[in-house]
Amino acid sequence: MLTDKKEIVICGTGKVAYHLGSYLNQIGHDLLGVWGRDVEKCAELSKKLHTSVISDLFNLSNTSIVIVCVSDIAISKVLSSIPKHVKIAYTSGSIKLEDLPARENLGVFYPLQTFSEEKEVDISKVPFLIEATNPIFEQELIGLAQTLSDNVQKTNSRERFLIHVGAVMVNNFTNFLYYLAEKHLKEHELDFKVLKPLIMETAEKLQTLTPREAQTGPAVRGDNKIIEQHIQSISDADTRELYKLMSELIIKEFNKDEL
Missing domain, CATH: 3.40.50.720 (NAD(P)-binding Rossmann-like Domain)
Structure with missing residues (x-):
């Protein structure tokens, strides 16, 4: 009560x-x-x-x-x-x-x-x-x-503001990436539902791993051939640029330890 x-x-x-x-x-x-x-x-x-x-x-x-x-x-x-x-x-x-x-x-x-x-x-x-x-x-x-x-x-206000910046990244930006992925698959008559288990697992891993530890994919591996093939398959120019930028940022971040 x-x-x-x-x-x-x-x-x-x-x-x-x-x-x-x-x-x-x-x-x-x-x-x-x-x-x-x-x-x-x-x-x-x-x-x-x-x-x-x-x-x-x-x-x-x-x-x-x-x-x-x-x-x-x-x-x-x-x-x-x-x-x-x-x-x-x-x-x-x-x-x-x-x-x-x-x-x-x-x-x-x-x-x-x-x-x-x-x-x-x-x-x-x-x-x-x-x-x-x-x-x-x-x-x-x-x-x-x-x-x-x-x-x-x-x-305090500064802490809350900075947390909100992070919240926009993990929620609003991530959801927009889901939207772009859905558009990409629809253009090829494929169902977005096939990605949902991957989305769930990606979020679930963060309960036990840091985002850095959980990062996978062609950019982490430095697989430029696959990255280029992926970019060529995307019809929307802005989405292609975003894919390219994200890949470049991941490569830059994860190659720091090797420099």
């Missing part, structure tokens, strides 16, 4: 807003409602979360927390429209606390995970990176995150 129930308002209507709102609700926190600029989208999300649309934040108590789940470019503008007495935590990996307008209770509640609309995640395994403008509110956010996850870390 949840012993430290929080009053939460979700600001935003996207995937992060839906998932956080849903999990906070399931855990037993008091989800007061959804607030945002797009009334129709707020209404849609509030139905999914079985809560209401909030039109006025001035009536919120100073114990409530507004979790802002909007795009990075919108955070500053959204924060300026929220009353000063309201506690705010935003979910961005890149926006630094010091770059936002000063207020007494402002914090970061960053779930380091990719969220898709129709795919549930095990929230208990998601790292939550926490930071705040004062230690009391920071501890409150840490406690809130610990009701969701077993992996809660206090990080």
Whole structure:
């Protein structure tokens, strides 16, 4: 049973807003409602979360927390429209606390995970990176995150930013490579599903090996003949250049020890 129930308002209507709102609700926190600029989208999300649309934040108590789940470019503008007495935590990996307008209770509640609309995640395994403008509110956010996850870390803005850079590399860039591979196979009337066991094994190996130890392929072996044949089989010019660049970087990195 949840012993430290929080009053939460979700600001935003996207995937992060839906998932956080849903999990906070399931855990037993008091989800007061959804607030945002797009009334129709707020209404849609509030139905999914079985809560209401909030039109006025001035009536919120100073114990409530507004979790802002909007795009990075919108955070500053959204924060300026929220009353000063309201506690705010935003979910961005890149926006630094010091770059936002000063207020007494402002914090970061960053779930380091990719969220898709129709795919549930095990929230208990998601790292939550926490930071705040004062230690009391920071501890409150840490406690809130610990009701969701077993992996809660206090990080400063610089650390969180650098972690987010790494997250983009391992998630966004990797997924785009999956997309390019899928396009390549479709052009030759081949099914992308044949690569899925390889994708799973590649990720699984990282539980016990470092990325360097897990690296395999023609570039590591210095097999230039195979690399050139692969490049010639790719129809899209940009993808050919990317394949060539990636191969060159791997060769350069793994030949360091031999120089």
